[in-house]
Amino acid sequence: xxxxxxxxxxxxxxxxxxxxxxxxxxxxxxxxxxxxxxxxxxxxxxxxxxxxxxxxxxxxxxxxxxxxxxxxxxxxxxxxxxxxxxxxxxxxxxxxxxxxxxxxxxxxxxxxxxxxxxxxxxxxxxxxxxxxxxxxxxxxxxxxxxxxxxxxxxxxxxxxxxxxxxxxxxxxxxxxxxxxxxxxxxxxxxxxxxxxxxxxxxxxxxxxxxxxxxxxxxxxxxxxxxxxxxxxxxxxxxxxxxxxxxxxxxxxxxxxxxx
Amino acid sequence: xxxxxxxxxxxxxxxxxxxxxxxxxxxxxxxxxxxxxxxxxxxxxxxxxxxxxxxxxxxxxxxxxxxxxxxxxxxxxxxxxxxxxxxxxxxxxxxxxxxxxxxxxxxxxxxxxxxxxxxxxxxxxxxxxxxxxxxxxxxxxxxxxxxxxxxxxxxxxxxxxxxxxxxxxxxxxxxxxxxxxxxxxxxxxxxxxxxxxxxxxxxxxxxxxxxxxxxxxxxxx
Numbered sequence: 001x002x003x004x005x006x007x008x009x010x011x012x013x014x015x016x017x018x019x020x021x022x023x024x025x026x027x028x029x030x031x032x033x034x035x036x037x038x039x040x041x042x043x044x045x046x047x048x049x050x051x052x053x054x055x056x057x058x059x060x061x062x063x064x065x066x067x068x069x070x071x072x073x074x075x076x077x078x079x080x081x082x083x084x085x086x087x088x089x090x091x092x093x094x095x096x097x098x099x100x101x102x103x104x105x106x107x108x109x110x111x112x113x114x115x116x117x118x119x120x121x122x123x124x125x126x127x128x129x130x131x132x133x134x135x136x137x138x139x140x141x142x143x144x145x146x147x148x149x150x151x152x153x154x155x156x157x158x159x160x161x162x163x164x165x166x167x168x169x170x171x172x173x174x175x176x177x178x179x180x181x182x183x184x185x186x187x188x189x190x191x192x193x194x195x196x197x198x199x200x201x202x203x204x205x206x207x208x209x210x211x212x213x214x215x216x217x218x219x220x221x222x223x224x225x226x227x228x229x230x231x232x233x234x235x236x237x238x239x240x241x242x243x244x245x246x247x248x249x250x251x252x253x254x255x256x257x258x259x
Numbered sequence: 260x261x262x263x264x265x266x267x268x269x270x271x272x273x274x275x276x277x278x279x280x281x282x283x284x285x286x287x288x289x290x291x292x293x294x295x296x297x298x299x300x301x302x303x304x305x306x307x308x309x310x311x312x313x314x315x316x317x318x319x320x321x322x323x324x325x326x327x328x329x330x331x332x333x334x335x336x337x338x339x340x341x342x343x344x345x346x347x348x349x350x351x352x353x354x355x356x357x358x359x360x361x362x363x364x365x366x367x368x369x370x371x372x373x374x375x376x377x378x379x380x381x382x383x384x385x386x387x388x389x390x391x392x393x394x395x396x397x398x399x400x401x402x403x404x405x406x407x408x409x410x411x412x413x414x415x416x417x418x419x420x421x422x423x424x425x426x427x428x429x430x431x432x433x434x435x436x437x438x439x440x441x442x443x444x445x446x447x448x449x450x451x452x453x454x455x456x457x458x459x460x461x462x463x464x465x466x467x468x469x470x471x472x473x474x475x476x477x478x479x480x
Contacts, residue, residue, distance in 0.1 A: 061380055092386055103381035107399050117385030120395060149476070169385060 009036040010072055012204050013094075013173055017067035018057050018079075020050075027053050028064070029228045035173070037072070038202045042209055042219035042236070046251060049225040051208045055175050058206060059095045060088025071172070095173040096166035100181050102158040104150040110137070110161050111146040117169045129168070136164045140194050156187030163194055174198065176207040212255050216240045224248045263444060267451060270438045274431055274448075274455050281430025282459070286417045289352050293359025293416075294409075300364035301371060302393075315364065322361025328422050330354045335426040351423035359416055366408045370401035403474045410467035414460050421456075431455060 013035045020028040027050045035041045043051040056062035058069060063083050070076035071094045077087065096117075105113050114133040118124045137143050140160040150158055159179055166174055176195065180188040192214050199205060199218040209215055215222055215236060222239040224232045224247075232245045243249045303315035322330075335350040345353070374397050382392030424433035435452035439445045 059384060061383060089383075089388075092383060095384075097381075097384040099377060099381065101377055103375075103377040105378065105381065105396055105400075107396075107403075116395065117387075120391065121386035165385065175384075 009038050011035070012037045012039075012072050013058065013069070013206075014076075015054075015058060015067065015069045018054060018064045018069075019066035020053055020057065020062060020064050027228050028057070030067070031225075031228075031230060033058075033206075033223060033230075035204055035206060036220075037204055039220045040199045040205045040207060040218050042207045042215035042222045043225060044209065044212065044215060044222060044251075045225035045231075048227075050228045051223075051225045052177055054225070055097075055177050055206060055208050058091065058173075059097060059175060060085065060091040061097075063088050094171060095175055096169045096171040097175040097177065098159070098162050098166050098179050100178040102150070102155075102162045102182075104158055104161055104165070106150050109147050109149055110142070110153070113150070113161060114165045114168045117165070122169070133164065133168055136167055137161075140164055141190070154187060155183045156190045159183065159191045160194055163191070163198075167198075172204060174203055174205045176205060176209070178208050178210065180209070180211060210255065212240055212252065224251065226251070263442075263447060266438075266442055266444055267447060270435075270442075270448060270451060271455075273438065274434050274452060277429060277434030278431040278455055278459060281428060281433070282417060282420045282456075285348075285351055285355065285420045285423065285428065285430060286413070289355035289420075290359055290413055290416055292352065292356035294363055294367075296356060296360030297363035297367050300360060301367040304364065304368050305371065319361050319364050322358055327354065327358050327419055328425070330358060331422060331426050347423070347427040350426050351420070351428045355416060355420065355423070358419070359412060363409060363412050366405050366412065367401065370405035371397060373404045374400045406467070406471055406474060410464070410470075414463060417459060417463065418456060 011034050013033075015031065015033045018028050018031040018033075019026070031050070031054055033041065033043075033054065043054060045051045053062055057064045057067075060069075060077075063085055064079040065081050066079055068076045068078040069091055071091070074090075074094070077091060079088075105116065108116065111130065111133055114136070115126065115129040118129040118132070119126050134143065134146060137146055140163065142157060142160055142164075145153060145157065145161075150161070153161065159182075163179075179195065180191050183191065188211070192211065195205075195207070196214075196218055207215070207219070219236045221233060222236045223230055224239055224243070224245070226247050232239055232243060232248045238244075239248060240252055243252055300315045300318055303311040304319070306312055331350065331354040334345060334354050335347065338345060371393075378396050378400065379389075379392055382396045387395070420428075420430055421432040423430060424436065427433075432452055435448045439448035442448070
């Protein structure tokens, strides 16, 4: 069940009316999402539903054609068709992202991957960054791996490094883009365990996932998307156990009963 | 026909010295400058700015579409007509650098494009600007891809420096020519020059292999 679920916590991130088209294909048709501090929001839905695009709009990797995104205490970034990547860049200072394919830097060791952001971008002391990185690595069970290169690690280990790289930035929001979809089934558990621990610690997260059982366990709110719109949203016990909408029902049923 | 081994041995050091003081520094300086030009041109070609992209495309087209010898002659023998006189060495370095710039630009551009888009994105999400991501993440990875073709460019350049003997630069081949003219042993001296170029290139190739091995340390096998 959910952890520190506080309906009165302030809203950390709010996105209103997000719209995005690739060519003539409209991937997002006015999406609203809000995440409260300490809350875990899970975005679910079939492939092509637009859930990953929503996530990528939240940190400006995708520039929406319309709508706005704002962090608590910061200005709202309003988008239109003339908004550039550079203007969307301000959103990135508050969040960090974990990718489906890890996207570790192959030419850097595990430790170098983790301290790159803190040292090069945030200009923190290298010795401090190294110490913190080693503590974080120990927490995810990779203390011994700090001077290995990514290709020497398994997928599950690489993804845990990816999570540590995000944590090392001390962001106020963690974004997960299908963090276990590229993993061999036996490695999924280790990564989910780490994410669960982070949720329990009170990190604010937005999680795009196909792991419905996991979403039910960690999420405070589940948003089900299909064809660029939010079809249903609410408490995971409702959306995942007793969906009100027919499309949600079909999707959940198919994922829980693949045969 | 007998080989004049004494002449061969006596002229070996002057020719090698011409290589060490002419060919090699000429190649190294021109390569360094040429790579800087190439990187600039590659980035201009990749830029969203149409003017920059067009300028780079035009430059690359002109350099690759005209002979190096003609470029050298334009600079050294042509420019004085408009009042610009450039000495042999600077002329040679300008022509060779511009030439390398044109060829290496396409290599570097392809190498940059070969780095997966996810690497840029990972850089952005840890707060990097485009420039920082390019410098810290993309170029180091592109370098791995670019080293073999750039090594070829460099070895071609080492051999192309022989053309600068025609704009009065004293380098390996010009030394050989001087001794040949004096001794009238043309075949011997030109084969000797060829051998010295060959040895130089062999040594440079081992440097390439070492560099590739070093850059390979993070690549799975």
